[in-house]
Amino acid sequence: MKLYSAGDQIGDGAYRRIASYDHASTYIGPSDRLLFAVTPTQGAGPLNLVMDEPDRLPDKLSFRRPCLYLENSPTPLRPDQLFRSSLPLLSVFTPTFQHSVAFLKQWLLANAPEESLAFLLADTVASPSRSAAQRFFRKRAMEAHSALREGDLEAAAQSLRGCGPGLTPAGDDFICGMLFTLRLTAPCDLEQSSRIFRVARGKSPVVNAFLEMARDGYAFERFHLLLHALQGSDTAEIEHIAKQLSVVGATSGVDLCVAFVLTWEAELKRVGASTMDAC
Amino acid sequence: MKRGGLILKGAYFDSVTLMGIGRELSATPGVLDASVVMGTDTNRSILKAAGLMIPAFDGADDMDLLIAVKAKSATLLDQTLARAEAALKKKPAPAASSASRPVATSIETAAQTLPGANLALISVAGTYAAEEARKALETGLHVMLFSDNVSIESEVELKRLAKRKELLLMGPDAGTAIINGVPLAFANVVARGPVGIVAASGTGAQEVSSLVSNHGAGISQLIGVGGRDVKRQVGGIMFLEALKALIADPQTKVIVLVSKPPDPVVLAKIQHAASRTKKPIVCLFLGAPTREGEPHTLEEAAALAAALAQGRSLDSAWAALEQQRADLAPMIDAGAAALPAGGRYVRGLFSGGTFCAEAQVILAPLLGKVYSNAPTGEGMALKDSGKSQGHCFIDFGEDEFTRGRPHPMIDFTLRNERIHREAADPQTALILLDVVLGYGAHADPASELAPAIRDAARKVPVLCSVTGTDRDPQNWAATIDRLRRVGALVAPSNAAACWLAGEILHRRGKKRSR
Amino acid sequence: MPLNALFESDLRVVNVGVPSFAEALRQAGAEAVQVDWKPPLPVSEESRRTIARHRARIERANAQALERILSAAPRWVGMGRALDTIPGMHEDLLLHAGPPITWDRMCGPLQGAIIGALLYERRATSVAAARKLAASGKIRFAPCHEHGTTGPMAGVVSPSMPVFIVRNETHGNRAFATMNEGLGKVLRYGAYGPDVIERLRWMERELYPVLRAAIEHLGGIDLKHIMAQALHMGDELHNRNRAGTSLLYRALAPAIVRTCTDTDAAARVLEFINGNDHFFLNLSMPAGKATLDPARGIAGSSVCVVMARNGTDFGVQLAGTGASWFTGPAAVPDALFFPGYTRKDANPDIGDSAITETYGLGGFAIAAAPAIVQFVGGTAADAVGYTQRMYEICAGESRSYQVPSLDFRGTPTGIDAVKVVEKNILPFIDTGVAHRKPGVGQIGAGVLNAPPEPFQRAYEGLAGVLGGKRR
Incomplete structure (x- = not known):
């Protein structure tokens, strides 16, 4: 077994497997903390253990820094295997960043799958869906979008919580994207993030784990890379990482990006374009 | 047009699978609408608005997967749902390691799947236990028969069979054994070392082995043969076999025998077997009269065995025990100071039968009349196990407390309830408890007992001892620390706790007489 | 291993009961295997003691029964008319599947097949007349098994029907079965329409003489050999007989061409066999019967020589309990139903075809037949698990019939009723499912465990015989 990285937010304790997929396994540990064993194609994350063949792990494992214990035999982790997930403080209201976000928005509009929330990015009305359920999901998302544009992020979260398809419903992925963005645009306003978290929190341990990480600004590796790309003006790089993000979950990565773009725009409106750093 | 759905409780699927299935369903000809979502409040309200709600979805939860379908006909609906379910239930390939190891459904086949199997640990209900033990013996396995409620006739039959086959049969109702350093059951x-133990008493064996280990010596083998083995009907068959095996065992340098007083005939056989070795043998027949130099408590037996194992003189062991008593003086003061004004009696509440017996053996001479639901020696039978009278010692491992419940070392409900009750009784002077650690026992007994002890310790002194080692999963030192913090006085052994109880009450007597 | 030798070995523990003990042992570094233990099926204490007392004797008897079963060499040697061939057959007798049963207790499909047989025999000209005759008492009914015969599903055999003759070359005994009619609306599922009767007449008129001539020309076909090969080709010879049928077809075709002067008739016969994947079932069943019958009458043996169902009762006979039937209610199989049918439409389990399981094929060999595991509702690994479980209740393993996926281990053979009771593991049967109503036909295929009652009663019955002799 080869271990590539372990997220810095994995809690110490004993875990048991609660679900197993083709390339990933989900474990639950003390006070419902989660641990996701994933392959390198999924990438590092705050609660991820990145390794070869995660589906072959035993049903029980324990994690006590600096060791992972499988069947009581310890696998020590080198310091360089620890993935640091905390989002950096960045200047995100710069012309370069603005251009980059605009590029990302266009890319998403052109490439995002139909089931995703990318239709919110378009100025035109989305093509009507044959499915009534799909139409109601979209209606919810549009309500959330207008609340977001009004600057009422809590109302947006209220509309979207637990909404839509996916093990983590698309709405919850969107809320995670909102929380990550707030961490960048309003790094000192932790009150708002907490309120949104409380509104969004549900009964699914998986969703709650993602929301908690997002509230506290612990992001997965690809989101870090996206931010890095957005700070530059290399559109090829942005496109490359956007593609990588869009294979996370079914639409989770895309929905998160959509939320990022829309929240960033809303926040820009709130702080006023005049504050845009000139550089 | 027909509407229907499926709910998969607590299901985890990856989103890609879910999306794929949702797409496939929607694309099925004749399917008017379909949705595959987790059962959050929001999603359910959306399904309702979309006309896809069915009553079965009402109680759904965030972790339940809902599959809702609206189709042109009932047949089509059923087929579509069946296909969705089948797609979701397609199991991933099993991990290579667990591929084709067959599950054994009997002792015989289990012995085949585990090459070199040499012992069966049997804990099925008593009605079936004897038959399983017989099969294990026929298969050539040594047996530890944890189950109780096995008739004494079956026990004799099984032990004779075992002896014939040169096999060991521990039990029935054998709670404790350590074979080759591996703890079995409770x-x-x-530590491993030169002290071998044969015991017809489960908790007694735990106490002696733990104390020997805590003295810095170690255990070669601990063989628990079940309490009835030394009775006349069974004739000590396995006690004697185990003793002979330890005599022959080169790793064992010192032998400890722990039991209630055996039947005289059995005792004679044991003495005869013991006379045929030069290895020192420490005998503790709890409650039997002792001569000078012989141990009369579990603690003393352990101290003597440890001294012999470490090549120290027996005198040094006795001196250390004396010193220990002297060191406990502050606890006597503390206990005496906490004695309630009207309380007169010791109330001992035990999870280990041997501890209950030891308490009677130690305290009857000091206190006079003592009562118990499991009377030993001078102890008198308690009229009602649920109601204490006089100095009173309750064994919560007796049938009346264990029927339909786990053992009191695992389930503290009844004992905690009794601690509250005894503390509230104005006649109670102090409460005596045992706490047993190790495999099989509760994972955190200190936390289980803490609220009751905290409550009781406000009213009366609570004395307890902890049987175990620092290598036990519960950790001996941590457990003691925890108990002290909630107000218990923790003695180094059950015998010391009993002795302390006697001293504390005695001190009050003195105080009064002054 | 004497006690002192144990002290010198690594502790390896078989844990029966509290699973956490095994966990703790593993944590402490010892190897431990958990037994998936179940309490035995309830039987009387007296019987339990009797069986325990005679254990050695039972085991000896079972070894003898097993040897007779394993050494059997069933061979298809010829054909004949039931009336002339089956011992005890007479004009007023109809044989049926399963244990004995009266007309009024018969299930729909069995009654339907009886009606069909009376129409076929021209004993009645209408359904109403056939019913009346069947209920009149003039027609006698008897289990196939009591006449050396086995019948799939309703299993009705009437005097004019042609039957296969299978001889056990080792022991010289013979067994019989009718020819398989194919799928759809057929007599064995209780259908009695004109097309059903006409097919039966064609089978008598054309199929029978062609096959008889061919088999006589060949001098017999070794069924054991074909079955051993079929297991390697994905059959378990109960619910899947495709490979067996193909192998038989290869053996028969040249002989039919040589012996049948009417090429149209030869073609029809070959097409009929080719069109029916279950054609071989009616040979694998009498092969089983011929294999098991020599084990009858071995005193003290708890090996099953019959498991059979009549759609109402499930019956068992043991090698050591003579002609007694031990019965219990037949259950409805867990099945994959054909479109349009549900469990509500299903008839309780029916047919003598559980003879295949009784000699180590069918559900006992399901690990060899991954193609039918969809009926099991599981994976190929589940099928392996089912077969492996059956070893627990068998007296031994086949030397001839092997499962490739188990490294060619012999199939579990010789169901031991004492083990069934003591281990509480019931024989696993895979089977077709008939519609409750006569004449509808097969509505699904699936699996089920035999019901416990026949085995509990057989255990008591054997204890009675053993205890009685002692007195």
Whole structure:
């Protein structure tokens, strides 16, 4: 077994497997903390253990820094295997960043799958869906979008919580994207993030784990890379990482990006374009 | 047009699979609408608005997967749902390691799947236990028969069969053994060393092995043969076999025998077997009269065995025990100071039968009349196990407390309830408790007992001892620390706790007489 | 291993009961295997003691029964008319599947097949007349098994029907079965329409003489050999007989061409066999019967020589309990139903075809037949698990019939009723499912465990015989 990285937010304790997929396994540990064993194609994350063949792990494992214990035999982790997930403080209201976000928005509009929330990015009305359920999901998302544009992020979260398809419903992925963005645009306003978290929190341990990480600004590796790309003006790089993000979950990565773009725009409106750093 | 759905409780699927299935369903000809979502409040309200709600979805939860379908006909609906379910239930390939190891459904086949199997640990209900033990013996396995409620006739029959086959049969109702350093059922994690133990008493064996280990010596083998083995009907068959095996065992340098007083005939056989070795043998027949130099408590037996194992003189062991008593003086003061004004009696509440017996053996001479639901020696039978009278010692491992419940070392409900009750009784002077650690026992007994002890310690002194080692999963030192913090006085052994109880009450007597 | 030798070995523990003990042992570094233990099926204490007392004797008897079963060499040697061939057959007798049963207790499909047989025999000209005759008492009914015969599903055999003759070359005994009619609306599922009767007449008129001539020309076909090969080709010879049928077809075709002067008739016969994947079932069943019958009458043996169902009762006979039937209610199989049918439409389990399981094929060999595991509702690994479980209740393993996926281990053979009771593991049967109503036909295929009652009663019955002799 080869271990590539372990997220810095994995809690110490004993875990048991609660679900197993083709390339990933989900474990639950003390006070419902989660641990996701994933392959390198999924990438590092705050609660991820990145390794070869995660589906072959035993049903029980324990994690006590600096060791992972499988069947009581310890696998020590080198310091360089620890993935640091905390989002950096960045200047995100710069012309370069603005251009980059605009590029990302266009890319998403052109490439995002139909089931995703990318239709919110378009100025035109989305093509009507044959499915009534799909139409109601979209209606919810549009309500959330207008609340977001009004600057009422809590109302947006209220509309979207637990909404839509996916093990983590698309709405919850969107809320995670909102929380990550707030961490960048309003790094000192932790009150708002907490309120949104409380509104969004549900009964699914998986969703709650993602929301908690997002509230506290612990992001997965690809989101870090996206931010890095957005700070530059290399559109090829942005496109490359956007593609990588869009294979996370079914639409989770895309929905998160959509939320990022829309929240960033809303926040820009709130702080006023005049504050845009000139550089 | 027909509407229907499926709910998969607590299901985890990856989103890609879910999306794929949702797409496939929607694309099925004749399917008017379909949705595959987790059962959050929001999603359910959306399904309702979309006309896809069915009553079965009402109680759904965030972790339940809902599959809702609206189709042109009932047949089509059923087929579509069946296909969705089948797609979701397609199991991933099993991990290579667990591929084709067959599950054994009997002792015989299990012995085949585990090459070199040499012992069967049997804990099925008593009605079936004897038959399983017989099969294990026929298969050539040594047996530890944990189950109780096995008739004494079956026990004799099984032990004769075992002896004929040169096999060991521990039990029935054998709670404790350590074979080759491996604890079986209720046992502590002790150091390995030269002390071999044969015991017809489960908790007694735990106490002696733990104390020997805590003295810095270790255990070669601990063989628990079940309490009835030394009775006349069974004739000590396995006690004697185990003793002979330890005599022959080169790893064992010192032998400890722990039991209630055996039947005289059995005792004679044991003495005869013991006379045929030069290895020192420490005998503790709890409650039997002792001569000078012989141990009369579990603690003393352990101290003597440890001294012999470490090549120290027996005198040094006795001196250390004396010193220990002297060191406990502050606890006597503390206990005496906490004695309630009207309380007169010791109330001992035990999870280990041997501890209950030891308490009677130690305290009857000091206090006079003592009562118990499991009377030993001078102890008198308690009229009602649920109601204490006089100095009173309750064994919560007796049938009346264990029927339909786990053992009191695992389930503290009844004992905690009794601690509250005894503390509230104005006649109670102090409460005596045992706490047993190790495999098989509760994972955190201190936390289980803490609220009751905290409550009781406000009213009366609570004295307890902890049987175990620092290598036990619960950790001996941590457990003691925890108990002290909630107000218990923790003695180094059950015998010491009993002795302390006697001293504390005695001190009050003195105080009064002054 | 004497006690002192144990002290010198690594502790390896078989844990029966509290699973956490095994966990703790593993944590402490010992190897431990958990037994998936179940309490035995309830039987009387007296019987339990009797069986325990005679254990050695039972085991000896079972070894003898097993040897007779394993050494059997069933061979298809010829054909004949039931009336002339089956011992005890007479004009007023109809044989049926399963244990004995009266007309009024018969299930729909069995009654339907009886009606069909009376129409076929021209004993009645209408359904109403056939019913009346069947209920009149003039027609006698008897289990196939009591006449050396086995019948799939309703299993009705009437005097004019042609039957296969299978001889056990080792022991010289013979067994019989009718020819398989194919799928759809057929007599064995209780259908009695004109097309059903006409097919039966064609089978008598054309199929029978062609096959008889061919088999006589060949001098017999070794069924054991074909079955051993079929297991390697994905059959378990109960619910899947495709490979067996193909192998038989290869053996028969040249002989039919040589012996049948009417090429149209030869073609029809070959097409009929080719069109029916279950054609071989009616040979694998009498092969089983011929294999098991020599084990009858071995005193003290708890090996099953019959498991059979009549759609109402499930019956068992043991090698050591003579002609007694031990019965219990037949259950409805867990099945994959054909479109349009549900469990509500299903008839309780029916047919003598559980003879295949009784000699180590069918559900006992399901690990060899991954193609039918969809009926099991599981994976190929589940099928392996089912077969492996059956070893627990068998007296031994086949030397001839092997499962490739188990490294060619012999199939579990010789169901031991004492083990069934003591281990509480019931024989696993895979089977077709008939519609409750006569004449509808097969509505699904699936699996089920035999019901416990026949085995509990057989255990008591054997204890009675053993205890009685002692007195």
